[in-house]
Amino acid sequence: MSLIGKGILKGMGVTAKNFFQSYYRKERLPTVEYPEEKATINQFSRNFPFLLYDGDDPVDGMRCTACTLCERACPPQCIYIIKDKDENGKAILSPRIFDIDTSVCMSCQLCVEVCPYEAIRMDSAFELSNENRFEGLLLNREELLKPNAYYHEIHPLEARETDDRMAAKAALAEAKKKARQKRARLAAKNKPPPGLKKTPPTRKKPPQREKSE
């Protein structure tokens, strides 16, 4: 019951130390006062996905081929893809609609991990507040598309690795293509090469969502 005791005085000493040191030691006052100064975002930080494009034109340089792997891997199902078609109604390997509902997205990065074309990556911009919580947070293809340079800016290490991997892949594909052409030239007697294209596996339609086209 003795309340004026050593323990209390020791505790008061600790708080006094913190009080005075907060005036001259940075680690005792770690607050970053947000709107004036912003905490540095490290290059590994992630929050919402975006789409990458090469070259200058976002739509032409789009890496996404609308394979819908990310749509299927997304745990909260916030990705919505509709494939593009040309004039004849034939499917083109690019999405006509690619929506990500950032109010649903849980920033888990699974879409990035499944993407075989290195087309979707995680952004680290965080000032995303919006006046309209429905349309404003539903990002469409044009809002999602960002150039590779932006990727290099926010995740330099990861972007370099990705570029190396893509270059290696392209080189491999080139080598394969050359080998195939060589083989084809060698074997160009009467047998045409078999069609490499496979039909994509059928999948369930994603749940319909009210949204204006």
Add this chain to the structure above:
Amino acid sequence: MNNYFDLKLVELGRWIEAFFAHYPTLKLVVHLLLCTLPLALSFMGAFAFTTWLERKGLARIQNRPGPNRVGLFGLLQPIADGIKMLLKEDIVPERSDKLFHFLAPIMLMIPAMIGVGFLPLGDGLHALPLDSAIIFFFAISSLNTIAVFMAGWSSRNKYSLLGGMRAVAQMISYEIPLVLSAVAVIMMAGSLNAQEVVASQQISSWVGSGNILQEFFGRILGWNVFKPWGFAGFIFFFIAALAEANRSPFDLPEADSEIIAGHLTEYSGFKYAILFMGEYISAFAIAGIGVTLFLGGWNGPVFAGLPWFVLKLFSLFAVMIWIRGTLPRLRVDQLMGYAWKFLFPLAILNIFLAGFYHFLERQWGTAIAMLAGWLFGFGALQLAAIALSRLNQSPTIRSKRVYQLVE
């Protein structure tokens, strides 16, 4: 020259009153206004400043910068808060007792303000210079128990009710050690008059001597807190004052982690602000009487008077803030036990110690009395404190716990 500031203020008052010399009724009104209005306004200002000080101090203790957006160092924050409070909707619970819900903040404010009036703020700066000011002060300040319970009861909220019940139990219990520790001072000063208590805390033979050094120390060393019974009494008084003012670690009536905000739960807007202000001003009043009784009142070297009083008041408040930033809260039964089983006997013992000191001083002089008082009197108090805490503790708590580390 010492009380220059106070004398000027008194002179100013006289000067203003002189304008109304020909109208006796008006003069009386002006006199009353001059006694009360500056007091009320300055304590409201002090309240505003203290909220800033408290938030800033707590923030620094907790390694945060604290309010710093409104004005320089956030100094205008209390004004912004005040405007916000004023503009907020005043929500009264549908089934509350509306009359008492309305009256409680006023009831809290009135005794707090009267209590402030009894404080001798400086030489001649004394709004209610009664002969029995100290007794009156304690009588008035215990009125705010009623206000707190009124707030708790009328809100018709279970948390408020619990808070109100806790407040009544706590404030009535701690009144006793509070008054008992003041009794020692009153005994020694031989007066209930606050100004005389202050005057008794100078070494009068030194103060008037004209020797600069003696003048300087004569106004410090006489403080009651430097005497053995005064020191002990000050500690008891301070603990009891914390409880009376509902300050941490005795903030049970508004324990936010247990009963939301206690009696304040159902208050919003300006009524909340008034309740809050009432609590702070009664805390000021109690701290002020503590300064008067133990810390030498407005006595101090170089510029005695109001500046010293304000300085001491805010230092006491700073300690309160420091304690608030450090300590957890007591439980309700421990709180009562602490008052009755620990503080109460010690405060009574302290009265005897004061008598013992007084006897020694008369018989053999101050030096012997001080020596004996600190060695034996204070030692006896400490022994009593240790014995009491042993008696009150359960044996399992007494032993220091050892923790095994096993594979």
Add this chain to the structure above:
Amino acid sequence: MSPVQTMPPRSYHIGKDDLGADILEVAMGPHHPSTHGVFRMDLKLDGETVVDLKPVFGYLHRNHEKIAEDITYPMSMPFTDRLDYLCGMTNNWAYALSAEKLIEIKVPERAEYIRVIVAELTRLVNHCLLIGFFVNDLGALGTPLLYALREREKILDLFEVLSGARMMVNYIRFGGVRCDPPDGWLKECQRIVDAFPAFLDEYETLLTENEIIIARAQNVGVVTREEAINFSLTGPMLRASGVNYDIRKVDRYGIYDRFDFKVPIGGHGDCYDRFMVRMLEMRQSVKILKQAIRDLPEGEIMGKAPKIFRPAPGEAYGRIEAPKGELGFYLISDGTPIPYRFKVRPPSFVNLTALRHMCLGHKVADAVIILGSIDIVLGEVDR
């Protein structure tokens, strides 16, 4: 026979005692400052004494188990972060462990070490935060809590560099971890771990000897050894009651058999012991972390996991010593990529069952700190 029936409730007066006072019923929560989320305690009070208590929860139910039975195994991983949202890493690990049991993947050495490092960092985060909240419930106005948050921030920054996110890490994968720590991460981690004991010293000076905390927390909310076992409590709560049961020592999952560490045991089973056991556990975690960082080998970080996770029909239960107790995932596979049954054994939820028993006969203020000392996170209780 349920454990509650075997133990008669403590004796207390209901209403018709000498004062003839009425019972006051208070619904404490779901919006209450110290129920650690949206939890409700329906209290019956005689004055300030608790005579009955009914925990009510489910306000944060997110259908976690049912959702997991609709999606593939790897897709559930990010959802596990949100169970006990303070310790995403250990949740990930527990789920990965049970999935690895289901399909028998060998986890590479380096990944095991990284898992231990992140799990022990999580334990530091959880315990220092819990102690802060506990003392906050005692009424300390957040000072210890803010010190804890200050230190937690450093560890969360580490997690951000490692996994990209601070709390919803989604870092551990079936058969390994998602990515290798970047350059300099280990050094930074070492620095923070080395500096952590200084913070613990400060924390202990501030708290452990404080007379008010001792008076408030000792002999409050006592669970005896037998009761603790009967309630199937786990984690620090069980160990505070004097039972030497740490799954890191019992199961030796992962590579915990390689580290030299000890398990702190309490003797009284009250709130103070629960608080102290956590305090001491943090020091042991620092010890493990130092060894793990020292011994971290080079090599692969992902084992040979199949591209499509389709386990053979069967079942598996993987459990780890999460900061709050035994966290287990029970999976039943029917041979499809989607689990047939997905069951979580959340430590907070099971530990919460002892709440009524601990609170009866104590004051309202004690009910709050007992709840605080259980260490619940409503994301995990309600799932």
